[in-house]
Amino acid sequence: MVEMANLGKGERHMNRTLWTCGSVLAMSIVLIGMPGCSKKSVQSGGDSQSTQGAAKGGTDSSKSGVGNFPDTGVQSGGGGLRGLDKNPSEERLGSGTTQGKMDSSSSAGRQMEEIRAEQAASAAAGLRDVFFSYDSWVISEEGRQSLSHDAEWMKSNPNALIKVEGHCDERGTVAYNFVLGEKRAKAARNYLVELGVAANRLSVVSYGKERPSCNEHAESCYQQNRRGRILIKSGK
Amino acid sequence: MTRVKLISAWFGGLLLIAAAVGILESGAADVFLEATRPDFQKISLGVAEIENAGGPNWLAGRIEEILKNDVRRSLVFDLVDLPGLGIQTSGIRNGKGAGSKAVFKQAAEKGVSVLVWGTVGMKEAGEQADVSMEGFVYDSGSDEVVGGKRYAGSPSVVRQMAHRFADELVFRYTGEPGIARTKIAYVAQQGTARELFVMDYDGYDTRQLTADGFLDLMPQWSPDRRFLIFTAYRNRNTQDIDMIELATGKRWTVISFGGLNITPTLSPDGNFLAFASSYEGNSEIYRLDTRTKAIQRLTVNPSGDLSPSWSPNGRELVFVSDRGGGPQLFLMSSDGSNVRRLTFEGDYNAAPVWSPRGNWIAYVCRTHREYKLCIISPDGQKRTQLTTGPGVDDSPSWSPDGRHLAFSSTADGKSQIYMIDADGKGKERLTFQGTHNSAPSWSPAW
Numbered sequence: 001m002v003e004m005a006n007l008g009k010g011e012r013h014m015n016r017t018l019w020t021c022g023s024v025l026a027m028s029i030v031l032i033g034m035p036g037c038s039k040k041s042v043q044s045g046g047d048s049q050s051t052q053g054a055a056k057g058g059t060d061s062s063k064s065g066v067g068n069f070p071d072t073g074v075q076s077g078g079g080g081l082r083g084l085d086k087n088p089s090e091e092r093l094g095s096g097t098t099q100g101k102m103d104s105s106s107s108a109g110r111q112m113e114e115i116r117a118e119q120a121a122s123a124a125a126g127l128r129d130v131f132f133s134y135d136s137w138v139i140s141e142e143g144r145q146s147l148s149h150d151a152e153w154m155k156s157n158p159n160a161l162i163k164v165e166g167h168c169d170e171r172g173t174v175a176y177n178f179v180l181g182e183k184r185a186k187a188a189r190n191y192l193v194e195l196g197v198a199a200n201r202l203s204v205v206s207y208g209k210e211r212p213s214c215n216e217h218a219e220s221c222y223q224q225n226r227r228g229r230i231l232i233k234s235g236k
Numbered sequence: 237m238t239r240v241k242l243i244s245a246w247f248g249g250l251l252l253i254a255a256a257v258g259i260l261e262s263g264a265a266d267v268f269l270e271a272t273r274p275d276f277q278k279i280s281l282g283v284a285e286i287e288n289a290g291g292p293n294w295l296a297g298r299i300e301e302i303l304k305n306d307v308r309r310s311l312v313f314d315l316v317d318l319p320g321l322g323i324q325t326s327g328i329r330n331g332k333g334a335g336s337k338a339v340f341k342q343a344a345e346k347g348v349s350v351l352v353w354g355t356v357g358m359k360e361a362g363e364q365a366d367v368s369m370e371g372f373v374y375d376s377g378s379d380e381v382v383g384g385k386r387y388a389g390s391p392s393v394v395r396q397m398a399h400r401f402a403d404e405l406v407f408r409y410t411g412e413p414g415i416a417r418t419k420i421a422y423v424a425q426q427g428t429a430r431e432l433f434v435m436d437y438d439g440y441d442t443r444q445l446t447a448d449g450f451l452d453l454m455p456q457w458s459p460d461r462r463f464l465i466f467t468a469y470r471n472r473n474t475q476d477i478d479m480i481e482l483a484t485g486k487r488w489t490v491i492s493f494g495g496l497n498i499t500p501t502l503s504p505d506g507n508f509l510a511f512a513s514s515y516e517g518n519s520e521i522y523r524l525d526t527r528t529k530a531i532q533r534l535t536v537n538p539s540g541d542l543s544p545s546w547s548p549n550g551r552e553l554v555f556v557s558d559r560g561g562g563p564q565l566f567l568m569s570s571d572g573s574n575v576r577r578l579t580f581e582g583d584y585n586a587a588p589v590w591s592p593r594g595n596w597i598a599y600v601c602r603t604h605r606e607y608k609l610c611i612i613s614p615d616g617q618k619r620t621q622l623t624t625g626p627g628v629d630d631s632p633s634w635s636p637d638g639r640h641l642a643f644s645s646t647a648d649g650k651s652q653i654y655m656i657d658a659d660g661k662g663k664e665r666l667t668f669q670g671t672h673n674s675a676p677s678w679s680p681a682w
Contacts, residue, residue, distance in 0.1 A: 063493075063529075063531050065492040066490065066491060066531070067490040067492075068488070069479075069509070069526035070458075070462075070463065070479075070481075072458035072459055072460050072506035073459060073460060073505050073506035074460055074506070081400075081404055081407045081413060082404075083383070083404065083408070084373055084382055084383030084404060085383050086382075086383050086384075088370070088383065088384045088385050090386045090387070090388050091386065091387050091400075092387075092388045092389055093387055094389070094393070095389075110449075111450045112429070112449065135562075170628060170651075171607060171628055172584070172586070172607065173543075173586045173600050174453070174454060174674065175454065175498060175543045175587055176540075176543070176563050176587070178498050178519075178542075179496070179514075179519045179540035179542055182495075182496055182514060182518075183540070203473065205472070205473050205475070206475075207451075210451055211451070215671075217646065217649070233473070
């Protein structure tokens, strides 16, 4: 498909001005038409959104861990359609499915193996997982017993770092299950801290419903997946 | 009409405003606005035969099938059965002469507004075969052949030829670019890993984008369609937000804060990224200025806040919060002010997505322990449940014309991807391979 070349700065500014004009139009329902907007000169780089209203959490422009963003604004309309023509000339279509090589350079591929190694070590140490009710991150009586057992092991193995994985069953949304999984992992971690395990030995990670240990649509299976998995952490 | 086209091109998502402005300035905008209304009268369109002009037997039938499906899914046209109406189309040929005149007359008498026909052929050109297609359009209102298109390319773009012609038809009669060339990004299981894929909007021409061997999740398109932004695990302990460029496969990390880093979504103008992160404790929504990299926290409370979705004009966000117990939808201005709750029905409402026209928010609602799709108007006055029956429906995503939603569902057992009309009709399954396909994201218009 036809890719537009990057527009120059001036044109981008113009787009932004038009956008602002659109918002003003939307607000004021007084539809006088476009000429009023086109008279406006190009605005400065500051945007109205970040300067108006109360910034509740404040801004932090020095936060590390932010990568680079390309310009992703919409640069063209019409989608390259040329309209019907009484004497149509030939349009040659390029393969829309060409692509660069797939990125498989990530070290993530080794993760499954390393997870299996962590699980084996944790099983050998006799660590017990904690299971949760539907929609819940409350630690049950049975869960407290499992965690008490785990805490004893942790106290007698003071050099071991511990990771709590939060998992969910397949019900509910992908997104909210990440939050639910984190709540479960943190509930388990907090209880271990209450039992006297040093907080700096404990980390949490949520997998939501993306790594189920069981794939059937049945409560017995869902129960297995609503889990706080207690693992001896290896590596970073 | 030119004015309307220009305005819609500039404003992208602000289609309603464009139409409203246009209606004062040009009568031609009537068509444009009508097509957005539920009582919009569809234009009856018949696809006459696609003639085989030298090539394999399957080719003409394939083009005809794709074109008919595109026309049907456009919801702009009412696809009529020409033989069923007793209209013999074999005389059309090149659209000239007495034979075609007779067909046109028949069509007009039977109330068919638009007739479409064409030819397709394939010939060997050196090592590679070359396909050429012609399509033509007769309009009974003006009683003339209003025009046509000619396409050429390799056999791998046969589907694109039909899609492109279908979009030209939609463009001709509505001024909108159509959705036949749009794509859907999604997540598919590969062994124990979950990777990103892209397919055509009709489920064909699937291609794999990532091959991590671990977890790449919840892709969303950039407004210019060149990138996907998504949640990825850098390793088994760390979740990041990454971007990938579709044309090159180039990939990099844009957010690595620690904790949850989920539900990223770029503003319609591409200038802001909204996402949820728990790096300061619990999951909160942040807004990042993609040019200055200044980051602003938009939500402040001890509960989980996530899943922001921009209004088409970028001034508001709908999001999920469990500050009242279960997850519910809330609205706020894009600076985090003016927060108000949107949903009150049921104890689980999540995964909201604002429609491209701004008039609906689709989301996952729980009723009788089943997770289904609902839509609600941004003022909370109108609410409708779109899907019923067993299974978990999740991750609704609007088509750019606002007439369809893609979503995942376990209704047939494993999680697969479906599309449905915005009125809850026309449910269609799009994926059939594999054990798990989820998190569809419909691309902006092509």
